[in-house]
Amino acid sequence: MTAEGIVGEYLALKRDSDADLLAMQMGDFYEFFHDDAKTVGQELDLKVSERSSGGETYQMAGVPVDDLTPYVRALVERGYRVAVADQHETENGHARSITRVVTPGTLLETTTEDAQYLAAVVEGADQTEDTEYGLAFVDITTGQFHVTTVTGEDAVLTELYRFTPTEVLPGPDTRSNDRLLERLAERVETNTTLHTTEAFAPGRARHTVREQFGAVKESVGLERETAIRAAGAVLSYIDETGISVLAAVTRLHRYHPDDHVELDATTQRNLELVETMTGGGRSLFETIDHTVTSAGRRLLKEWLTRPRRSQSELERRQACVQALCESAMVREELRELLDDASDLERAASRSVSGSADAHTLLRVRETLALLPKVADRIERSDRLAGSPLSEIVGRPDHTAVVELQTALSDALADDPPQTLTQGELIRRGYDDELDALIKEYESAVEWIDTLAERESRRHDIGRLSVDRNKTDGYYIQVPKSETDAVPDEYEGIKTLKNSQRYVTDELRERERDVLRLEERRGELEYELFEELRTRVAEHASLLQDVGRSLAELDVVASLARHAVRHDWTRPMLTGPGPIDIQAGRHPVVETQTEFVPNDLSMTEDWRFLVVTGPNMSGKSTYMRQTALIVLLAQIGSFIPAREATIGLVDGIYTRVGAIDELAQGRSTFMIEMQELSNILHSATEESLVILDEVGRGTATYDGISIAWATTEYLHNRINAKTLFATHYHELTDLADRLPGVHNVHMAAEDRGGDVTFLWTIEDGPADRSYGIHVAELASVPSPVVDRSRTVLKRLREDKAIDVRGAKSGTGDTQQVVFDLGSGQFKRASADGGDETDDEREAVIEELSDIDVNEQSPVELLSTVQRWQERLEE
Numbered sequence: 001m002t003a004e005g006i007v008g009e010y011l012a013l014k015r016d017s018d019a020d021l022l023a024m025q026m027g028d029f030y031e032f033f034h035d036d037a038k039t040v041g042q043e044l045d046l047k048v049s050e051r052s053s054g055g056e057t058y059q060m061a062g063v064p065v066d067d068l069t070p071y072v073r074a075l076v077e078r079g080y081r082v083a084v085a086d087q088h089e090t091e092n093g094h095a096r097s098i099t100r101v102v103t104p105g106t107l108l109e110t111t112t113e114d115a116q117y118l119a120a121v122v123e124g125a126d127q128t129e130d131t132e133y134g135l136a137f138v139d140i141t142t143g144q145f146h147v148t149t150v151t152g153e154d155a156v157l158t159e160l161y162r163f164t165p166t167e168v169l170p171g172p173d174t175r176s177n178d179r180l181l182e183r184l185a186e187r188v189e190t191n192t193t194l195h196t197t198e199a200f201a202p203g204r205a206r207h208t209v210r211e212q213f214g215a216v217k218e219s220v221g222l223e224r225e226t227a228i229r230a231a232g233a234v235l236s237y238i239d240e241t242g243i244s245v246l247a248a249v250t251r252l253h254r255y256h257p258d259d260h261v262e263l264d265a266t267t268q269r270n271l272e273l274v275e276t277m278t279g280g281g282r283s284l285f286e287t288i289d290h291t292v293t294s295a296g297r298r299l300l301k302e303w304l305t306r307p308r309r310s311q312s313e314l315e316r317r318q319a320c321v322q323a324l325c326e327s328a329m330v331r332e333e334l335r336e337l338l339d340d341a342s343d344l345e346r347a348a349s350r351s352v353s354g355s356a357d358a359h360t361l362l363r364v365r366e367t368l369a370l371l372p373k374v375a376d377r378i379e380r381s382d383r384l385a386g387s388p389l390s391e392i393v394g395r396p397d398h399t400a401v402v403e404l405q406t407a408l409s410d411a412l413a414d415d416p417p418q419t420l421t422q423g424e425l426i427r428r429g430y431d432d433e434l435d436a437l438i439k440e441y442e443s444a445v446e447w448i449d450t451l452a453e454r455e456s457r458r459h460d461i462g463r464l465s466v467d468r469n470k471t472d473g474y475y476i477q478v479p480k481s482e483t484d485a486v487p488d489e490y491e492g493i494k495t496l497k498n499s500q501r502y503v504t505d506e507l508r509e510r511e512r513d514v515l516r517l518e519e520r521r522g523e524l525e526y527e528l529f530e531e532l533r534t535r536v537a538e539h540a541s542l543l544q545d546v547g548r549s550l551a552e553l554d555v556v557a558s559l560a561r562h563a564v565r566h567d568w569t570r571p572m573l574t575g576p577g578p579i580d581i582q583a584g585r586h587p588v589v590e591t592q593t594e595f596v597p598n599d600l601s602m603t604e605d606w607r608f609l610v611v612t613g614p615n616m617s618g619k620s621t622y623m624r625q626t627a628l629i630v631l632l633a634q635i636g637s638f639i640p641a642r643e644a645t646i647g648l649v650d651g652i653y654t655r656v657g658a659i660d661e662l663a664q665g666r667s668t669f670m671i672e673m674q675e676l677s678n679i680l681h682s683a684t685e686e687s688l689v690i691l692d693e694v695g696r697g698t699a700t701y702d703g704i705s706i707a708w709a710t711t712e713y714l715h716n717r718i719n720a721k722t723l724f725a726t727h728y729h730e731l732t733d734l735a736d737r738l739p740g741v742h743n744v745h746m747a748a749e750d751r752g753g754d755v756t757f758l759w760t761i762e763d764g765p766a767d768r769s770y771g772i773h774v775a776e777l778a779s780v781p782s783p784v785v786d787r788s789r790t791v792l793k794r795l796r797e798d799k800a801i802d803v804r805g806a807k808s809g810t811g812d813t814q815q816v817v818f819d820l821g822s823g824q825f826k827r828a829s830a831d832g833g834d835e836t837d838d839e840r841e842a843v844i845e846e847l848s849d850i851d852v853n854e855q856s857p858v859e860l861l862s863t864v865q866r867w868q869e870r871l872e873e
C-alpha cells in the first residue's frame with residue numbers, strides 16, 4: 001500500500017473511532033500519524049519523524065508492538081481516549097480494525113492502586129429542584145459496581161465526590177446541564193465522555209443490565225428507571241470499548257445514600273479526609289493509614305469517604321478493632337502475613353480480560369494460600385476467635401479457595417518466565433501430553449548436548465564443540481588446525497578466522513525435532529495456561545470475596561495499630577442523641593504537636609455552641625476535631641479521646657474558609673453563601689454542623705445579620721447540633737435568649753498585653769478586645785492600635801465614629817462623625833465626638849485597667865509618658 005493509502009486508512013479508522021488518538025498496527029510497530037504523532041511526541045517524548053509522499057509531508061511516531069501498553073497507559077492517564085487498531089491476516093494480505101478504545105475510566109493496566117471509577121449520571125424527567133438522578137459507578141480494575149438514586153444536584157455532586165470518578169458519562173439531559181457539569185469540574189478532576197444516547201434509553205439499558213446480572217428487579221433490586229438507565233449505560237460503555245472485562249463485574253451493589261453519613265463535597269475536602277486542601281501537610285488518611293496491602297488502602301479510603309450510619313455494622317467493626325488492640329502479637333503476625341497478599345480484586349479483572357500473566361496467577365495462588373493461614377491464626381487466639389474477625393475470614397468459600405489454590409499449585413511452575421509463549425510455565429506431572437513432549441524434547445536436546453563428546457572421540461578431534469546461534473542454528477565447530485580429521489559426512493556451512501562450522505544430516509534432523517518440540521511445547525503450555533487463567537476468571541467473585549476479606553482485616557488491624565500507638569479509645573455509640581467527648585484531640589494535629597485535650601458536650605439543651613476566642617486560639621481546630629472524631633466513630637474506628645459517647649449523626653456539614661477557591665478567582669463570599677445554602681437545605685435534626693466564621697466575607701452589618709439569622713434557623717427550625725465559631729460578639733448574646741444556644745470560648749491569658757493561648761475550651765463568651773491585642777502583638781504602630789481602641793469604644797457606646805483629619809472646603813479641620821444609625825456622615829455635635837475627650841476617656845480607661853504589680857517601673861514610666869503625649873496632642 002502507498003504511504004498516502006496508509007495515512008488515508010489511518011484517518012478513516014480515526015474518524016470511526018471517536019477517540020482522541022489512534023495507535024494503528026503496522027507489522028511490528030504501532031504507529032501514530034499527523035497531529036496524533038505530534039501529540040504523542042510532545043506528551044511522551046517520543047521521536048517524531050517527518051515523511052513525504054506524493055508531495056505531502058506528514059508526521060509519524062511509532063512504538064514496538066510489545067511496548068504499546070505503557071504508552072497507552074501514560075496517554076490515558078493524561079486524559080486521552082486512545083483507540084487501538086490491530087492488524088490481522090486476510091486472504092488478500094492483511095487488514096486493520098479497531099479492537100479497543102482505552103479511556104480513563106476503562107484503563108485496566110492502571111499504575112495507581114486507588115479505585116478508578118467510571119460513572120454514569122442520568123437525570124430524571126421532572127427538572128425541578130427535586131429532580132431524581134440515577135448514578136452508577138463501576139471500577140473495572142476491581143469489579144466493584146455501585147448504583148443509587150439521589151435527589152437534587154447537590155446530592156449528585158456529593159456522590160460523585162465520594163467516588164471521584166476518572167471518567168463520567170452524562171446522560172442525554174445531564175450533558176446539557178452546564179451548571180452541574182461546571183460544578184462537577186470544579187470539584188473533581190475527571191473526564192466527561194458523551195456515550196451514545198441510545199445506551200441510556202430505558203429499554204436498552206434494562207436489557208443490558210439483564211444480560212449482565214439476570215432479572216433486573218429480582219436479582220439486583222433495581223427499580224428506579226434512572227438507576228437502571230445509568231447502570232445499563234455504564235455497562236454498555238465498557239462493552240463497547242472492547243476490553244472484555246465485564247465478567248469481572250460480578251455483583252451490582254445497590255445502595256441508598258441514607259446508608260452513609262452525608263458528607264457534602266465541601267465537607268469531604270474541608271476535613272482533609274484523603275487529601276489536604278493545599279496539597280501540603282497530612283490528610284486524615286495519611287495520618288492513620290498503617291495498612292500493608294493496596295486493597296486495604298483502597299478500603300480505608302472508602303470507609304473514610306463513606307462513613308456508615310448503621311450502629312450494628314459500626315459496633316461489629318469496633319469489636320474487630322478492639323480484639324486486635326488487645327492482641328498485639330497476633331495482630332502484628334496477621335499484618336506480616338497480609339504483607340505478602342497481592343491485589344486479588346485486580347487479579348480477577350485481569351484474568352477475566354485475559355491480561356493476567358503467569359506471575360499474576362502465581363500471586364493469586366500465594367494470596368489464596370494466605371486465607372487458611374490467617375483464619376487459622378485467628379482461630380488459635382481465644383480473643384480473636386470470639387470476635388467478628390472469624391466471620392470476616394469465614395465469609396469466602398474456603399473449599400473453593402483450597403480447590404483453586406491446589407489447581408494453581410499443581411499447574412504453575414515455581415518461577416515462570418515473563419513471556420507466555422516460550423514454555424516453562426507449567427509444572428511437570430500436570431498434563432500427560434506436555435510431559436511426553438518435554439521428555440521427547442529433553443532426549444533430543446540431550447542427544448545434541450552429548451554430540452560433541454561422541455564426535456570428538458569418534459574422529460579424534462580434541463577441540464570439537466557443538467553450539468547454536470540464531471543464524472546458523474545448531475552446528476559443529478572445529479578449529480582450523482584440526483579440520484583435516486573431519487569426516488566426509490560433515491557439510492561445511494561457515495568459515496571463520498580460526499575455525500570451520502559444519503552440520504550433518506542427523507544433526508539437522510535433530511535440530512528440526514528440537515525446534516518442532518519447542519514450538520509445540522510453547523503452544524501447549526500457552527493453551528494450558530489459558531485454560532488455567534479462564535478457570536481463575538470463572539472464580540472472579542471468589543477472588544473478590546477473598547480480596548475483600550483480607551482488605552477488611554488489613555483495615556481493622558491498621559485502625560487497631562493506630563489506636564494503640566496513639567492511645568485512642570472505643571467510643572460508646574448510641575442512636576441519634578447527645579455527643580459527649582472527654583479529653584478529645586485532633587487526630588492529625590496531635591501527631592504534630594503537643595496537644596491540649598478538650599471536652600465537648602452537646603445535648604438537646606446544649607445543641608448550639610457559639611465558639612469565640614482570639615485569632616489563632618484554636619477555634620477551628622476544636623471544631624474540626626469534633627467533626628473528625630464523629631466521623632472516625634462512624635467508620636468504626638477508635639477515637640482520640642479519653643472517653644466518649646457518640647450519638648450517631650446522619651450527616652456532617654462544614655463551612656470553613658475557602659482557601660483554594662481564592663486561587664480560582666471566584667467570589668469567596670458567593671461560595672460561602674452557596675455552601676451555607678446547601679447546609680441549610682440538607683441538614684437535619686440528626687446532623688452535625690460546623691460553621692467557621694460564616695458571614696465574614698461581606699460588610700460587617702450584613703455578616704452579623706446573616707450569622708444571626710442562620711443561628712436562629714439552625715436552632716429553631718432544623719434543630720441540628722451546631723458549632724459556630726465567630727468573631728461577631730453580638731452572637732454571644734443569643735445564648736441568653738435561645739434555650740439551646742450556649743457560649744464557649746478558647747481560653748487565653750492576657751498578662752499586660754501578652755496573650756498566651758491555653759488551648760482549653762471554657763464556658764461563656766470570650767473577652768472582646770483580643771483583635772486589637774493581636775494587632776499590637778504584630779507591631780502595628782501604636783497610634784493605630786490606640787486609635788482602634790477609641791473607635792471600638794465609640795462604636796459600642798455612641799454608635800458613631802468621629803473622622804480625624806477631615807478637611808472642610810476652606811482647609812480647616814472639621815469635626816465629622818460617621819453615624820452608624822443612619823449610615824451617614826454628619827457634623828459632630830457639641831456634646832460628642834470631641835477628640836480630646838475621647839482621648840482622655842481612653843487614657844482613663846487604660847489607667848484604670850492597668851495592674852501596677854504586673855508591670856516593671858520602667859514599663860510604667862513609659863506608659864505614663866505615652867499617655868501624656870496623647871493628652872497633649
Ligand SMILES: Nc1ncnc2c1ncn2[C@@H]1O[C@H](COP(=O)(O)OP(=O)(O)OP(=O)(O)O)[C@@H](O)[C@H]1O
Pocket residue numbers: 589593594595596597598613614615616617618619620621622759760
Ligand atoms: N488544643 C490544642 N493544643 C495545641 N495546639 C493547638 C490546639 N488547638 C489549636 N492548636 C494550634 O493553634 C493554631 C491555631 O489554631 P486554629 O487555626 O484552630 O485557631 P483559630 O482560633 O481558628 O484561628 P482563626 O480565628 O485565626 O481562624 C494551630 O496551628 C494549631 O495547631
